[in-house]
Amino acid sequence: MKQLRPALLGTAFSLTVLIGAATAQAAPVQNWVVSISNDWSNTSFTGGPFAVEPTDPFSVGDTLPDGSDPRNLTYDIISWGTPTTDAGRSFLAVDDTVTIGGLTTGSTQGVAGASFYHGNYRQATATAENPAERWLDNTTLDLTITLTPEGQDSAARTFTHSIPIDFMETRNTASVDDCAGAPWGSSTTACPDSLTVLDEAANFSFVFDDVSYVLSFVFDPANSLNVARIDSGEGASTVWTNEGVRSRLATRLLIRAADAGPAPVPEPGSLAIAAAGLAFLGFARLKRRA
Template identity: 35%
Template sequence: MTKMKSLLPAIAVLASAAVPSMALAEPIQEWSFTISNQWDQNNTAWVGNGSTPADAFGSGSTLPDGADPAGDYAFVRWGSPENSGGNRSFLAADTNLTQSSVFTNGAGAAGAYFYHGNYSLRTGANYENTLDKTRLISQIEITSVTPTGVSTTINRAFNIDFTETLNSQNGDSLPIEECAGYETWGSAVNVASCPDSFTIDTSALRFTTEAIDGYVYDFTVAFDLSTLDGIVGVGFDGDLATIWTSEGILSRIGTIVTVTAREVPEPGSIALLGAGLLTTGLGLRRRRRAR
């Protein structure tokens, strides 16, 4: 089994050159990948004048509010519920997820989901603090299926800034202008509560392999906007994506994984190109001397 030496952090742009035609192996046609996620406790911060959330980090086959009992999840949770027996808020991501049908230059395949349980919380010295920021660590194992023989494991870190927004009290409505980000998601004059948001740096969602038998492979993980559930708006600022979630429910957004192949010159082709340029240069020098 061949191990890739390294992965480039971003998509490389290669200039094309005219070289003598050489036979290339067929590109890898199909891939599989496994994703394992965990929340970085050392890079998680809380805000408020209350206590540090208890049992903040965990994993399991159900989300902290008992929803979606059909997968494995890693989560970070916080807050004292507004009502007795209510849910704490949380962020979660699929973990131990395997996808076996990712086709080169194909339409893409479903990747991991992100979840936000957005529930009303109490604030103050007698209650748990709320989330300020955190980091998700992803380990991704990529393996070629057709043909076999290529495998690599990479690690990615996703920094997330979280905004716990103002909520109404006693069922009163709020002017929408008092809600952060209303320019992105707002459509009403007054709202019962303001959506929360988390902002994630998506630059780590792209990576490129080194050359494999004359090809490099660009992997891209993008948010799949057709999967939005309980999400009122998504805004982009360069590589930063801000996702706004409804109050009082579980929200989620999925991802889609695509891979494309690009031909690159083999070392032999580059040597031939260099030799051709050198021969041309020597020929020009001889002609000038003859004159």
């Protein structure tokens, strides 16, 4: 398994969208409206030899499985596991559709993008009458992205992209010192789960009116909740989510003309992120602890 170097929580993990060189000297579009629709596909689950497939794992709802509605949106949800809390089953979810205006070419702050949610809830002890459900192993996030110059509805461009996602549900141990990803601080009382991102996993390109653009989704810890830690290094980053709660993993969108030089770096003081790049557009597999 690839070794990941620790990073501060404020560090953005990033995947840069690579776009070819501009083919003309047309002026870049300055302001955009972006619509993103998300769907899950190619989902599989894993577990012990007596584990059973999750019951009705896929849903789309106006609330998350724990009853919360963090953004007043509709959510695409994958659920699994038999819970021991009132919060319900474990789940991974994403905003179904978001439409964002005010995205400015070259802005270092960008705009809020889609969010991901992980309900990290412990499963009940399995019995012959109540066998354990298998847990999420991997899935694919299929995105449909429509970019429209503000005030030019007829000029919209739509792109699709599929992102492989792999997930690690850790086993709890008698001591957090034995958890995957240790050492952990005193505030960690149970083993966090993790999501790992490969920086090169989601490259795609688009050209608008003969100008090439870089579109980036940036992980935004300032607006995320219940993230235990981020590890980053060697072209990959891992987000660890706290046990027994719902985590929110927020993103921001940035866009620049591909020939305008390096990607803009967001303001650390205002966004609490340290580098521009594409986040949550690809998850690399981590081996599960035995």
